[in-house]
Amino acid sequence: MSTATPPAIALAVLDMAGTTVEDGGLVLAAFDVAATAIGIPADGPERDHAWQYVIETMGQSKITVFRALTGDDEERAQLGNRAFEAAYDDLIGTGDIRPIEGAEKAIATLREAGVKVALTTGFSRATQHRLLDVLGWADVADLTLSPEEVGRGRPYPDLVLRAVIDLEIDDVGAVAVLGDTSSDIVSGLRAGARIVAGTLTGAHDRQQLDDAGATHVVDSVSDFTHLVLP
Numbered sequence: 321m322s323t324a325t326p327p328a329i330a331l332a333v334l335d336m337a338g339t340t341v342e343d344g345g346l347v348l349a350a351f352d353v354a355a356t357a358i359g360i361p362a363d364g365p366e367r368d369h370a371w372q373y374v375i376e377t378m379g380q381s382k383i384t385v386f387r388a389l390t391g392d393d394e395e396r397a398q399l400g401n402r403a404f405e406a407a408y409d410d411l412i413g414t415g416d417i418r419p420i421e422g423a424e425k426a427i428a429t430l431r432e433a434g435v436k437v438a439l440t441t442g443f444s445r446a447t448q449h450r451l452l453d454v455l456g457w458a459d460v461a462d463l464t465l466s467p468e469e470v471g472r473g474r475p476y477p478d479l480v481l482r483a484v485i486d487l488e489i490d491d492v493g494a495v496a497v498l499g500d501t502s503s504d505i506v507s508g509l510r511a512g513a514r515i516v517a518g519t520l521t522g523a524h525d526r527q528q529l530d531d532a533g534a535t536h537v538v539d540s541v542s543d544f545t546h547l548v549l550p
C-alpha cells in the first residue's frame with residue numbers, strides 16, 4: 321500500500337521575541353517592574369520563584385502568567401499585566417530592538433516561495449504593533465496575531481489555528497511552526513502542524529525544546545527555511 325505524499329508547507333507560523341526579534345532582555349526587565357507593581361518583594365524566595373516561573377513560561381500570554389503569579393487574583397493580575405505592558409513599551413524606545421540575524425531574509429524567502437507567514441506573540445496587540453513599528457515590519461508578514469484576537473495564547477493551539485483559518489490554509493499538515501520556547505512547541509503540536517521546530521536564539525535550550533516534543537531544533541530562523549522549502 322502506497323503512502324500519501326504530505327502536502328507542501330503552505331504556512332509558516334513564527335514567534336516574535338526570541339525567534340525573529342532580538343529585544344536585549346527587555347521581557348525580563350519589564351517583568352521585574354511588573355513584579356514590584358503587584359507587591360512581590362524585591363528579594364527572597366517569592367521573587368526567585370516568580371523569576372523562575374516567568375522563564376519557564378516564556379511565550380505564554382502575559383496575562384495568563386500574571387494570573388498564575390497572583391493566585392488568580394484578577395485585580396492584581398491585570399495590574400501586573402498593565403505594568404508589564406507599560407514598562408516594555410517604555411523600554412522599546414531605549415532598548416536594542418532588532419531582527420534576529422537572517423530573520424528578514426528568511427521571511428522574504430518563504431513568502432517568495434509562496435509560503436504564507438504569520439507572526440505571533442504572547443504580548444498584547446498594542447505591544448506587538450509597537451514592536452512592528454520600531455522594526456519597520458508593517459508589511460513583513462501576511463498576518464500578525466496576538467492572544468487578544470484568538471481568545472487564548474500559548475500553549476493552546478489557538479494562534480496557529482487562527483492563522484490557518486485567516487490565511488485559508490486547507491490542511492494543518494501544511495503548517496510549520498517555529499518558536500524559542502516550550503510553549504511554542506506545545507502550541508504547534510496541539511494544532512497539528514507537521515513541522516514544529518525550536519530555535520536556539522531565545523529563552524529555552526535544546527533539552528527543553530526536545531522535551532516539549534519539537535520535531536526539529538535549529539540554530540536560528542535562517543535554518544528554518546531549509547526545513548520548510550523543498
